[in-house]
Amino acid sequence: MASFVIEGGHKLCGEIHPQGAKNEVLQIICATLLTAEEVIVNNIPDILDVNNLIQLMRDMGVTVAKQGIDSYSFKAENVDLAYLESDEFLKKCSSLRGSVMLIGPMVARFGKAMISKPGGDKIGRRRLDTHFIGIQNLGADFKYNDEREIFEIAADKLHGTYMLLDEASVTGTANIVMAAVLAKGTTTIYNAACEPYLQQLCRMLNRMGAKISGIASNLLTIEGVDELHGTQHTVLPDMIEVGSFIGMAAMTGSEITIKRVSYENLGIIPESFRRLGIKLEQRGDDIYVPAQDSYQIESFIDGSIMTIADAPWPGLTPDLLSVLLVVATQAKGSVLIHQKMFESRLFFVDKLIDMGAQIILCDPHRAVVIGHNHGFKLRGGNMISPDIRAGIALLIAAMSAEGSSRIHNIEQIDRGYQNIEGRLNAIGARITRI
Ligand SMILES: CC(=O)N[C@H]1[C@@H](OP(=O)(O)OP(=O)(O)OC[C@H]2O[C@@H](n3ccc(=O)[nH]c3=O)[C@H](O)[C@@H]2O)O[C@H](CO)[C@@H](O)[C@@H]1O
Ligand SMILES: C=C(OP(=O)(O)O)C(=O)O
Incomplete structure (x- = not known):
């Protein structure tokens, strides 16, 4: 210590x-999983939480290259889905709060995700209901594996729907948005969180080909698309x-x-x-x-x-x-x-x-x-x-x-x-x- x-x-x-903003960059890095093409992210802070997430992406098979003093490229072309089931991956997720936002992109693009209870600050109860219920609303199946103490999430295809969140959760909204961009049909999220972190995420997703409207408000409408493409993004x-x-x-x-x-x-x-x-x-x-x-x-x-x-x-x-x-x-x-x-x-x-x-x-x-x-x-x-x-x-x-x-x-x-x-x-x- x-x-x-x-x-x-x-x-x-x-x-x-x-x-660069920690809470924005955690969302942005998770969103790079939504495409097989290269995403370049600038103004990435050199901090423990972000470096741990970048390492986790590498471990998952994402090609990560440092492009400049605070710029990285991410290419999620060959994600190692077997690694996502390993104890090593799940243990690393549990020490990093931002890792919960891997679920949305993973289930949207690959039809499955695993997560152990993520870490972060010890600042009180930090429930994940908004994340889970939102992604379930899109059609994903959540199972709790008692023995391994993890959640297993699976979906053949996500389907857009209307949802009213029980609270305007920051990472919860990000997770649902990242799942909904590749769902079939239209998703409407009311009582969405709208921090600049989320505005930046939605703008980046739109540059990648997503169709999100209502950015900066608490009512987001997302028309699902078949695939997303590479882009460049600069963190606030x-x-x-x-x-x-x-x-x-x-x-x-x-x-x-x-x-x-x-x-x-x-x-x-x-x-x-x-x-x-x-x-x-x-x-x-x-x-x-x-x-x-x-x-x-x-x-x-x-x-x-x-x-x-x-x-x-x-x-x-x-x-x-x-x-x-x-x-x-x-x-x-x-x-x-x-x-x-x-x-x-x-x-x-x-x-x-x-x-x-x-x-x-x-x-x-x-x-x-x-x-x-x-x-x-x-x-x-x-x-x-x-x-x-x-x-x-x-x-x-x-x-x-x-x-x-x-x-x-x-x-x-x-x-x-x-x-x-x-x-x-x-x-x-x-x-x-x-
Ligand atoms: C990685 C990341 O981005 N972390 C941020 C994110 O955490 P995170 O997304 O985990 O926090 P949430 O927005 O989900 O909620 C934080 C806490 O506030 C409560 N809550 C939330 C919304 C609401 O309308 N009413 C309410 O009481 C929740 O029950 C929870 O206890 O947002 C928090 C709230 O801004 C910030 O403190 C964290 O720094
Ligand atoms: C609570 C915070 O972080 P985390 O959500 O990563 O625990 C914070 O940034 O103040």
Whole structure:
């Protein structure tokens, strides 16, 4: 288990470039299985989750070639269907959340798929009902194999249908869309998730010959086609990383410019930081965050205490609540952070409390933060990163703290942030990997 040692109290200064979006690229790589032709993907982040998925594709027989510093080509001409039944494949899937999105393309193109319970963050129950029911609606048969603890999915041919999802699941919608593009007839998905990750996936599929309309809305219509072709795709900047950098600048009182953020795809994210009083300016496609000694949390118009809560897109992504929470610990004023989607994502606040933050954890979903207004610095601490976003939130806390901190289990951070210490040290941070 690797760790970071962080010397707190150093300001950042300069420019930083966000990596490609983790949650988009996981969908895009799975979608390359839908054609025997070559698909070139640019702006792929060099992070653990993505590298594990690329290796899994290679193991499945997909020809993967590195084309440039962050570009890869994928050619799924000779997929080894026997390997998909091996214990090795199933074990690898179980440690990677994104692997669940192999089901849709596999069953659509090859008529079968296998999956063990996929991994990812330990942030609460993460059910897969939306995926399974959606693909079943298209005509696939799901069997649970008790002995091997895996799901076996089979279909001669998928058939389009109407479905109303019970929740707007991000990976669930992606999975169903990838299955429906090769189904016979028309599929309509209502209450579809519509994050930029999904918009990008649908646009890429259309370039490959799919017929998807309603992109960016929660009502997708997909006319099935017989086959898809190769294409090129460029992944958007990672909006969660952009938000993490805004939070880092605010907490450390730093002036930074976040380059080429694809501002129009950030949705409500910049506004959510502004509600905490953080100043930020859109400059072309960059975000400039000025150095700020103090930032004051807004109240609602009726004078009541600000609540920041997650919601399906275009609401606020749950993946930034941990960062917003940590940033609030040094704001002026109070805020209620309400994590509606996940039930175990706020427990990391006990580490912030140890560092001197004023937080009341009301229940597993809600925490009230009473900001210090930079009048009292957090103390360096010794902590373990429980999940990817708590990990980055703890890193932000440590960077702003007095003294040195140590964060263990940084593999959780590496899942989603590329060479984070190298990039932050280049603009003034003092982080050592040991
Ligand atoms: C690899 C990937 O892309 N991971 C993202 C994806 O995970 P993932 O696709 O696994 O998450 P889902 O969108 O399926 O759901 C996440 C959680 O929110 C709950 N839920 C979801 C929709 C809804 O309308 N109401 C509701 O309560 C679900 O029950 C679940 O507990 O989306 C999550 C929600 O944005 C993000 O945190 C993850 O980073
Ligand atoms: C929860 C996340 O990732 P995953 O779905 O891969 O666990 C995340 O990116 O914040």
